Amino acid sequence: DAGVIQSPRHEVTEMGQEVTLRCKPISGHNSLFWYRQTMMRGLELLIYFNNNVPIDDSGMPEDRFSAKMPNASFSTLKIQPSEPRDSAVYFCASSSPGRGYGYTFGSGTRLTVV
Amino acid sequence: AQSVSQHNHHVILSEAASLELGCNYSYGGTVNLFWYVQYPGQHLQLLLKYFSGDPLVKGIKGFEAEFIKSKFSFNLRKPSVQWSDTAEYFCAARSNDYKLSFGAGTTVTVRA
Numbered sequence: 001d002a003g004v005i006q007s008p009r010h011e012v013t014e015m016g017q018e019v020t021l022r023c024k025p026i027s028g029h030n031s032l033f034w035y036r037q038t039m040m041r042g043l044e045l046l047i048y049f050n051n052n053v054p055i056d057d058s059g060m061p062e063d064r065f066s067a068k069m070p071n072a073s074f075s076t077l078k079i080q081p082s083e084p085r086d087s088a089v090y091f092c093a094s095s096s097p098g099r100g101y102g103y104t105f106g107s108g109t110r111l112t113v114v
Numbered sequence: 115a116q117s118v119s120q121h122n123h124h125v126i127l128s129e130a131a132s133l134e135l136g137c138n139y140s141y142g143g144t145v146n147l148f149w150y151v152q153y154p155g156q157h158l159q160l161l162l163k164y165f166s167g168d169p170l171v172k173g174i175k176g177f178e179a180e181f182i183k184s185k186f187s188f189n190l191r192k193p194s195v196q197w198s199d200t201a202e203y204f205c206a207a208r209s210n211d212y213k214l215s216f217g218a219g220t221t222v223t224v225r226a
Binding site for chain 2: 056102
């Protein structure tokens, strides 16, 4: 089991550029979550998908953020245009069906927007 | 959705001291509870979880937690900490929806 795989691990980009973060959940997991972690705000849930369908995107900060899950094995989080305040660690997590399971987190993408 | 509160923002203690981190959740129905640990620069890892049965749950690395339904609490304990336990600890709860609600986290610093 390779776990939840995120890419890239680090991303440095200039303000105004488009950024795409990628996530491959654990095979068989039907829920996928994108989180953002900063010192100021802690862990924030941005969006989650169940069976590839976005269920709750109320945590997405603004229209510059979008997320897709075209199939059960891949999801993207896109920021366009990026701003310095988007600098954070972005985590993807996936979960098995059923409430008794916790999330398995990926290693995260550390995004720096300069 | 759940609301989860962690009592301490930062705990500093010496090696071999005992650790207890408080966690309270808001929902009165069926709830699943979790503790995650995040070592510096790493991702969150599951320490232990509770969803039914024995309210005293044993996890990895010598950690345990006790579910007290009447107090809506799920406190984390370790009898004797090590320097390697320096990390941030997150309590989380999940009820009727897919969402796992996290507390704000407690930073634990263990001094050698």
